[in-house]
Amino acid sequence: MTIIILVFLLAGLIKGVIGLGLPTIAMGLLSVVMPPSVAASLLIIPSLVTNLWQLLIGPNFIRLFKRLWTMNAAIILGSLVSPLPSLNSGSSWTQAALGWVIVAYGLWGLAAKAAPNPSRHERWLSPIMGYITGAISAATGLFVIPAVPYLQALQLNKNDLVQALGLAFTASTIGLALQLAKGDALAQLDYSQCVVALIAALVGMFFGQHLRRHISEIAFRRCFFIGLIALGVYMAWR
Template sequence: MLHFDLPRLSAVCLIFLVAGTVKGVTGMGLPTVAMGLLGIAMPPAAAASLLILPSFVTNIWQLLTGPGFLALARRLWTMVAGITAGTVAGAWLMTNDSAGWTAIALGVVLVVYALFGLAARQLSFPARMERPLSPLVGVVTGLITGGTGVFVIPAVPYIQALGLDKEELVQALGLSFTVSTIALAIGLQRQGAFQLDDIGISGLAVLPALLGMWLGQHIRRRVSPATFRRWFFMCLAVLGLQLALRPIF
């Protein structure tokens, strides 16, 4: 069970406020930012347990507000199945790491995602490749999610390469993130790292996350999303390097 004193609980609320703000501006990034910042102060398994409810609440809203959930679910079901299987299996890596490799892996994933975001390159592939790629992308994403608590690689670049319109893209990302969150909760619970008692602590992070999303939506009207994303990815790269190199220095 997770235990927090008032200073640490205040820090957790501030982290989810920041992570929610990033999601409000960019439409993604809450789990990534939260895991990166929480990973500085606690083991990734504990950070992932805190992430469950805020991530689920914010992503289920994103999933259900799009125009074609059933069509997207039929199209992406093999990826979703791969994410589920990979995440549940990969949670073993996070909860059985005694050497600190999970924190290093988390840092590496953040750096890779940040560099991809800064490159701003749009991937593409022939339509015939979608059927074999979807389950593979799902399994790899799931293993990384289970091992680090970060949902984005390679699912986000893959979904962005599918040629979806703006509303479909947002909903497809919501589907991927929601499934990842549920599968991560199952995987952590199977390993004894997430219990029903932890839901209360995780639930406390929902309000600052939602408040952050509201703030982020207001910021988005006043600040160029492209500029914000660039600074976001630069900060994410620095954070990832700090996590990846901390055991060395």
């Protein structure tokens, strides 16, 4: 229980500062000490609550939903119908794949300025990005690749980006929960641990939002992505 509290405090703190990172940190650290399917199950409630909060705080939910609905529908579809083995399968490659996904996310985060704007291809590209995100989410428990780089490349304003990320993360959480429900991971879940994880994540987010006003977000993001790369390499090697 202590590990769960510390992990979700840290994950919530990072999400509070930079607006993302809770599933990445939680899956990365928890998968070192427990099966990835169990770690992903613990993530469902804290992720859903924090992402709904992130989704609903902005003023443009309807407009963004209409713009990005194909991407988010494809996320759920990719979570349920994918050629990749799911977390439920117990595949031995899952943790290594999780590590390399984290490394890819970290490398992208350090070089994000070079991402081109794909807006003119959005109609056909959004569902493709969504499906790939859902497939990777079902296999690794991570929601970030390629949804986060894609949404940031669309050059949305700050408030719209935070809300769009909340929308994509909510769809990813629902898709992952449906995928896990097909196995026995959710049936064996200790929901008291989920409540503890949720409280820890919310406390971490509160302090993260406070820290955001006092530290350089650029410096924090750089340290965050470097740390992710190190964690991912360790997991893949292990």
